[in-house]
Amino acid sequence: MFIKIDFETEMPIYEQLKRQIIEGIAKGALKKGEQLPSVRQLAEDIGINLHTVNKAYNILKNEGFLTIDRRKGAMVSNLMPEITEQYLELLKEELKYLISNSYCRGMRKEGFLSICESIYDEIDDEKKF
């Protein structure tokens, strides 16, 4: 796997794991229906505890990104979660903070949008293969 954990940062390991898996799905490194390493295997690979991996997997299952089959383990869902009203609210709140912070520091609308655009394009590029 492509997982890289930063043990120095304040962000919990399970949260880093969760984010990197979602980013992996977005850019196509993980394809729909693809099987993920078992909790024990991934835990050993990155040198952490099995329960930490399990926590990340379960959050992703509850959010709809993964499907967990007792016999086969975890795999990427064939149907991705929807843009619910609840998700939209969370997204807007997060963006409001990031934009406010950037705005205070003098970043104009165009600069911010340009960053978002390049990240979107980056994802699309990696999706080619």
Add this chain to the structure above:
Amino acid sequence: MFIKIDFETEMPIYEQLKRQIIEGIAKGALKKGEQLPSVRQLAEDIGINLHTVNKAYNILKNEGFLTIDRRKGAMVSNLMPEITEQYLELLKEELKYLISNSYCRGMRKEGFLSICESIYDEIDDEKKF
């Protein structure tokens, strides 16, 4: 003050405080040089501990949003922090995650940019007065 704390969410109180103050500065509810309530006053207003407010104030001081004078208390900095390379990295990482998540859920580039734009416009609107 305009602070509203949600005691149900998992986001720490001091983090909510920090974010709302930055958002307040961005939209002009707090102006440069304006004095903030004392840690004791604000803590009493929103029914939390003085140290929780103090923590938020100090983080904001270290990031350059506030200036703290022992005799007068905290006030909004006259010079806002810069867009450092470090900040840019954090911003991009955060956006990469938000965009990946939204992308998986089927949101296209235009939809995401449109949300960002409307939040920027919202801030500009409130800035009028």
Add this chain to the structure above:
DNA sequence: AGACTGTTATATAATATATATAACAAGCAG
């Protein structure tokens, strides 16, 4: 002198994070 600042120090409680170990039930391959 008295009232107000932020600051510092201690102590405590509750929660979150991460680890370690062990055991269980289900499925599958030999």
Add this chain to the structure above:
DNA sequence: CTGCTTGTTATATATATTATATAACAGTCT
């Protein structure tokens, strides 16, 4: 059937974070 792999569940432990409670201090202002 036996042995291996799944995720799952249960306990226990250690550490760090978050939040509160009290108290005291030094500086500033009226």
